[in-house]
Amino acid sequence: MIKSLYYRVKGFLTPRPSSRAFRTNGETVSDQPNTPTLMFVAHRHAESRILAHLAKHGFDDLTPAQARVAARLNPAGMRLTTLAESAGLSKQTAAHLVSQLERSGYIVRVPDEADARAKLIRVAARGQAAQRCAREMEAEIESEWRDYLGPRRYTGLREALAELRAITDPYM
Amino acid sequence: MIKSLYYRVKGFLTPRPSSRAFRTNGETVSDQPNTPTLMFVAHRHAESRILAHLAKHGFDDLTPAQARVAARLNPAGMRLTTLAESAGLSKQTAAHLVSQLERSGYIVRVPDEADARAKLIRVAARGQAAQRCAREMEAEIESEWRDYLGPRRYTGLREALAELRAITDPYM
DNA sequence: TCATTGTAGTCAAAGGATTTGACTACTCGC
DNA sequence: GCGAGTAGTCAAATCCTTTGACTACAATGA
Numbered sequence: 276m277i278k279s280l281y282y283r284v285k286g287f288l289t290p291r292p293s294s295r296a297f298r299t300n301g302e303t304v305s306d307q308p309n310t311p312t313l314m315f316v317a318h319r320h321a322e323s324r325i326l327a328h329l330a331k332h333g334f335d336d337l338t339p340a341q342a343r344v345a346a347r348l349n350p351a352g353m354r355l356t357t358l359a360e361s362a363g364l365s366k367q368t369a370a371h372l373v374s375q376l377e378r379s380g381y382i383v384r385v386p387d388e389a390d391a392r393a394k395l396i397r398v399a400a401r402g403q404a405a406q407r408c409a410r411e412m413e414a415e416i417e418s419e420w421r422d423y424l425g426p427r428r429y430t431g432l433r434e435a436l437a438e439l440r441a442i443t444d445p446y447m
Numbered sequence: 448m449i450k451s452l453y454y455r456v457k458g459f460l461t462p463r464p465s466s467r468a469f470r471t472n473g474e475t476v477s478d479q480p481n482t483p484t485l486m487f488v489a490h491r492h493a494e495s496r497i498l499a500h501l502a503k504h505g506f507d508d509l510t511p512a513q514a515r516v517a518a519r520l521n522p523a524g525m526r527l528t529t530l531a532e533s534a535g536l537s538k539q540t541a542a543h544l545v546s547q548l549e550r551s552g553y554i555v556r557v558p559d560e561a562d563a564r565a566k567l568i569r570v571a572a573r574g575q576a577a578q579r580c581a582r583e584m585e586a587e588i589e590s591e592w593r594d595y596l597g598p599r600r601y602t603g604l605r606e607a608l609a610e611l612r613a614i615t616d617p618y619m
Numbered sequence: 620t621c622a623t624t625g626t627a628g629t630c631a632a633a634g635g636a637t638t639t640g641a642c643t644a645c646t647c648g649c
Numbered sequence: 650g651c652g653a654g655t656a657g658t659c660a661a662a663t664c665c666t667t668t669g670a671c672t673a674c675a676a677t678g679a
Contacts, residue, residue: 308518310604310605316615317615318487321483346480416483417482429607
């Protein structure tokens with residue numbers, strides 16, 4: 276028996292409500308996509324809520340791609356190539372988004388003392404404010420997830436995802 | 448003590464190796480991003496491998512966005528609106544991608560008997576072949592992840608993700 | 620020292636993806 | 650039938666990403 280398709284109700288193992296097809300208006304839709312797709316769905320949900328939260332607090336000039344790349348920046352400063360690699364973008368795409376973020380006042384580019392070819396991308400005051408704003412919603416979402424799954428399972432989820440980085444994140 | 452930052456080695460609780468900063472060439476990079484970002488990283492890895500696998504087997508005219516939308520189709524047929532909603536796209540974007548997929552022979556649009564306004568998007572033979580091809584790599588990735596995390600933790604990951612759909616997937 | 624090789628970042632053009640707003644055709648409930 | 654709502658389309662504008670070529674500086678080793 277495939278255990279994961281069942282759950283416990285009043286002491287019995289019962290098919291999950293989600294394991295039926297739904298929307299049966301002439302079309303049928305199978306459920307439980309593969310694991311990567313499940314990750315995509317949850318990520319998209321979180322991202323759009325964070326973006327909406329930012330927009331509501333005055334950071335309404337951030338596009339999704341800009342926000343995604345800005346989320347990886349730390350105050351200490353980062354090189355473009357490192358940023359691109361960590362965000363999974365080409366240097367050109369990263370440079371394009373960084374230029375937009377610079378124009379909007381979220382970041383600044385300063386020379387890198389250690390290497391005259393390089394520049395450090397630093398989070399400006401406005402960028403730090405945006406990061407704080409984003410972190411508010413992130414915390415809210417994570418606590419919703421923790422409440423829904425329970426602390427034990429939520430921690431397990433996070434740890435499993437963190438460890439998967441070792442075999443999925445080319446930046447590591 | 449924050450438990451999740453520690454792991455068990457030879458009976459002791461030890462800081463995770465990943466909880467140091469890395470890339471210390473003048474820049475520092477903090478690690479362990481938030482949970483949604485961890486999901487994003489793993490999903491991106493899987494998606495690009497699936498796309499590469501498809502390209503290697505003759506499905507090299509699929510763009511990422513096309514593949515993402517095609518992955519949600521089932522052979523029974525689906526309406527555009529349903530597809531758009533399930534993929535998290537606007538109707539217009541979905542229609543655009545579906546037209547491309549139709550031109551490339553992956554899907555066909557047939558009238559919906561139940562509603563003269565609607566059409567059913569059906570996966571054509573080429574589309575079914577592509578879906579089989581994609582599923583090969585999906586299975587490979589899932590089994591790698593299972594091997595890496597162990598069956599127990601992998602199942603926990605999958606179940607947690609599946610249950611999160613209830614509060615993150617507007618389509619459900 | 621100087622030539623070679625490689626890395627950091629930029630420019631520009633092309634194409635792909637997505638949104639916005641307006642529109643037609645059809646359905647459903649009253 | 651009539652009004653409100655739904656399924657899908659058209660077109661324009663914008664955003665995102667890739668490709669290829671390029672400049673400037675760094676690191677290596679003869």
